[in-house]
Amino acid sequence: MDISHSVGPVTLLEGNTPLIPAPRLAEMVVPGGKLFLKYEGLNPTGSFKDRGMTTAMTQAVADGAKTVICASTGNTAASAAAYAARAGMKCVVLVPDGKIALGKLAGAIAYGAQVVTVLGSFDDGLRMVREASEKAPIALVNSVNPARIQGQKTAAWEVTEQLGTVPDWLCLPVGNAGNITAYWLGFCEGSLLLPQLLGAQAAGAAPIVLGKAVENPDTKATAIRIGNPARWTEAVAALKESNGHILAVSDEEIFAAYHALAKVEGVFCEPSSAAGVAGLLKSVKEGRLDPEGKTFVCVLTGHGLKDPDSAVADAPTTISIPPDTDSLLKALAL
Ligand code: AN7
Numbered sequence: 032m033d034i035s036h037s038v039g040p041v042t043l044l045e046g047n048t049p050l051i052p053a054p055r056l057a058e059m060v061v062p063g064g065k066l067f068l069k070y071e072g073l074n075p076t077g078s079f080k081d082r083g084m085t086t087a088m089t090q091a092v093a094d095g096a097k098t099v100i101c102a103s104t105g106n107t108a109a110s111a112a113a114y115a116a117r118a119g120m121k122c123v124v125l126v127p128d129g130k131i132a133l134g135k136l137a138g139a140i141a142y143g144a145q146v147v148t149v150l151g152s153f154d155d156g157l158r159m160v161r162e163a164s165e166k167a168p169i170a171l172v173n174s175v176n177p178a179r180i181q182g183q184k185t186a187a188w189e190v191t192e193q194l195g196t197v198p199d200w201l202c203l204p205v206g207n208a209g210n211i212t213a214y215w216l217g218f219c220e221g222s223l224l225l226p227q228l229l230g231a232q233a234a235g236a237a238p239i240v241l242g243k244a245v246e247n248p249d250t251k252a253t254a255i256r257i258g259n260p261a262r263w264t265e266a267v268a269a270l271k272e273s274n275g276h277i278l279a280v281s282d283e284e285i286f287a288a289y290h291a292l293a294k295v296e297g298v299f300c301e302p303s304s305a306a307g308v309a310g311l312l313k314s315v316k317e318g319r320l321d322p323e324g325k326t327f328v329c330v331l332t333g334h335g336l337k338d339p340d341s342a343v344a345d346a347p348t349t350i351s352i353p354p355d356t357d358s359l360l361k362a363l364a365l
Pocket of ligand 1: 078104106107108174204205206207208209211255301303304332333
């Protein structure tokens with residue numbers, strides 16, 4: 032690909048994220064099985080959203096759009112803002128007031144988007160931007176836009192290339208359900224072998240698990256605080272076709288997995304991203320799947336630095352000392 036001039040795809044060279052073996056975590060989560068982490072937090076804006084944003088923004092440019100808009104729990108906003116900047120377009124992002132992680136807001140602001148906070152949920156914002164894009168000349172770049180799914184599906188191809196085959200199970204968090212839809216499309220197009228899909232929703236925002244929309248979704252995993260997913264039907268079909276399952280995990284379970292990923296494997300993701308691992312652990316514990324001899328890939332959708340508040344919230348107290356070495360050795364009891 033010629034990236035030396037401005038004509039062509041709107042890209043920040045997203046993708047090609049590592050598939051990291053996690054043998055120590057595997058012993059805890061899938062004894063007798065193999066576990067790999069698809070670390071999507073290493074995309075240019077720190078989340079998996081960049082894979083679909085390159086295609087959506089390239090399409091928007093081709094369509095002659097001058098402004099793009101999205102609703103977001105944070106990562107889509109940061110990604111849209113960056114790619115819009117790259118394309119020389121205006122970007123408007125609607126985020127739920129007070130329910131967006133700091134690093135995501137920082138990104139959206141840094142990349143120059145017009146940030147609008149909505150006194151409501153992500154679902155309210157999505158309804159508003161859908162209507163606004165029908166009434167005004169603004170391109171919608173949420174994952175209801177088919178170009179988003181086309182770009183996002185490349186993650187499935189990458190996992191297959193990196194493993195040399197498809198995993199037995201692919202585990203991931205589910206919010207608006209664009210990612211699970213895209214992975215399934217990618218696997219179906221990319222290989223005759225197919226994985227089983229394991230989706231995890233936060234217990235306070237688990238519409239697909241419950242089979243009905245959640246009016247006031249609530250979870251500390253703000254990225255997946257979504258009560259009425261746009262790709263609901265596609266997610267249900269993917270789960271059924273893959274002979275997979277979707278389950279709800281509590282915030283406690285999500286945060287336990289979040290801490291284990293960082294402390295046991297040195298892989299720092301944002302809380303929502305750990306939901307797939309939490310869901311896998313729960314499925315094994317409850318006997319819903321036998322890990323023996325199986326290969327599991329957990330998709331870690333966003334970087335841990337996206338949500339610094341969660342990282343320091345229940346941290347152990349730090350040690351404060353005067354600037355001399357004796358104090359240091361004493362404090363460390365050495
Ligand atoms: C870290 O940014 O919906 O099921 O507006 O940021 O494809 O929605 C984010 C979703 C998982 C869920 N992990 O993916 C948004 C937004 C992280 C996320 C999801 C999101 P989908």
